Amino acid sequence: MDGGEERRKRAVGRLCSICHEKKAALKRPKTLDQICRECFYAVFEEEIHKVIVENNLFKPGERIAIGASGGKDSTVLAYVLSKLNQEHNYGLDLFLLSVDEGITGYRDDSLETVKRNEIQYGLPLKIVSYKELYGWTMDEIVKAIGLKNNCTFCGVFRRQALDRGAALLRTDKLVTGHNADDIAETVLLNILRGDIARLGRCTQITTGEDGPIPRCKPFKYTYEKEILDYFSTECIYSPNAYRGFAREFIKDLEQIRPRAILDIIRSGENFRISSSTKMPEQGTCERCGYISSQKFLDVVNDKVVKVGKDFMNKSRAVIKWCKACVLLDGLNRGLPKFGIRRTKDSQKVGEHRVSNSETTVANFESKQCGNLDF
Numbered sequence: 001m002d003g004g005e006e007r008r009k010r011a012v013g014r015l016c017s018i019c020h021e022k023k024a025a026l027k028r029p030k031t032l033d034q035i036c037r038e039c040f041y042a043v044f045e046e047e048i049h050k051v052i053v054e055n056n057l058f059k060p061g062e063r064i065a066i067g068a069s070g071g072k073d074s075t076v077l078a079y080v081l082s083k084l085n086q087e088h089n090y091g092l093d094l095f096l097l098s099v100d101e102g103i104t105g106y107r108d109d110s111l112e113t114v115k116r117n118e119i120q121y122g123l124p125l126k127i128v129s130y131k132e133l134y135g136w137t138m139d140e141i142v143k144a145i146g147l148k149n150n151c152t153f154c155g156v157f158r159r160q161a162l163d164r165g166a167a168l169l170r171t172d173k174l175v176t177g178h179n180a181d182d183i184a185e186t187v188l189l190n191i192l193r194g195d196i197a198r199l200g201r202c203t204q205i206t207t208g209e210d211g212p213i214p215r216c217k218p219f220k221y222t223y224e225k226e227i228l229d230y231f232s233t234e235c236i237y238s239p240n241a242y243r244g245f246a247r248e249f250i251k252d253l254e255q256i257r258p259r260a261i262l263d264i265i266r267s268g269e270n271f272r273i274s275s276s277t278k279m280p281e282q283g284t285c286e287r288c289g290y291i292s293s294q295k296f297l298d299v300v301n302d303k304v305v306k307v308g309k310d311f312m313n314k315s316r317a318v319i320k321w322c323k324a325c326v327l328l329d330g331l332n333r334g335l336p337k338f339g340i341r342r343t344k345d346s347q348k349v350g351e352h353r354v355s356n357s358e359t360t361v362a363n364f365e366s367k368q369c370g371n372l373d374f
């Protein structure tokens, strides 16, 4: 093609800026390049491969659980990861891991998608359910607690359920389909909540290396818009989640300036956390015995106890419980708001205190749908 012909085709504004042959089918939000579908698939997969290699996400021989919700992100992740694993000989053993929260009309539908993916991609599937792990479905929890705080239960239980499922599969890592938009939203939410500890963690591509199972986000730099194979299913129990407002805000910013999503992630990455900032404790829950990478709560009869204080001079024993156990205990005792309600005693940002006649819990954070630190 001579220069004049090429310019003419470009002037039409419809030719793929990569192959210069086919009609452009979409405009990439990151680069604003107009490209054809075939080139899009190729660059999309190539970028994920680059992220995996440059960040040393996997080692040959590792067993990897893919958090498979049946939504668009994790479905695309399962497909792309199994493709790249074969094409580039990563040498990974891949598994689909699904958590059934027990949400009728939502997760039961998307689990059908995961079951289809099991067959299509030839990846073994493990499903763990809230009912079998905690004795409650989300439908039952919502009946007990209402719609306001149910996202806290769902987020805390899901996080632990994924860890437990990954342990059952004996996997070395868990990957999730969190994308660039999710991470930008989380950066904003953590800033809005003044949660510096989580802000530091939420932009890391791999987290929890000191916990039960490291988690990776291969889609950290991938725009939601570009994650195709779309199965848009918004959770029926989270219509008003605070995260939704952050999401809308990010979408508005993206309209004005498509790079805004990557810029917010970069801002989060560049925040420096002061060495005096107190980070959440990690360890083993003394109730369920499960290692948790989440913040632990100190529970003492009738006493307000702050995490990290010296307990030697206290007369009664301190029990360290993970968040899932505190929430579950509240549910089982008919106190569904236990571990959630904010009281006027709470003074620090993000510190919630819940009291009843037996127990007092400090430093407990109520969060809306989606963990703020994944």
Ligand SMILES: Nc1ncnc2c1ncn2[C@@H]1O[C@H](COP(=O)(O)OP(=O)(O)OP(=O)(O)O)[C@@H](O)[C@H]1O
Residues within 6 Å of the ligand: 066, 067, 068, 069, 070, 071, 072, 073, 074, 075, 097, 098, 099, 100, 101, 158, 175, 176, 177, 178, 179, 182, 370
């Ligand atoms: N029930 C679940 N079972 C297994 N993994 C899950 C489940 N829910 C969420 N995940 C994992 O966490 C990631 C982020 O979940 P989130 O609920 O934010 O959904 P999302 O951004 O809509 O992603 P998706 O489109 O994959 O559902 C998912 O991509 C998936 O890897």
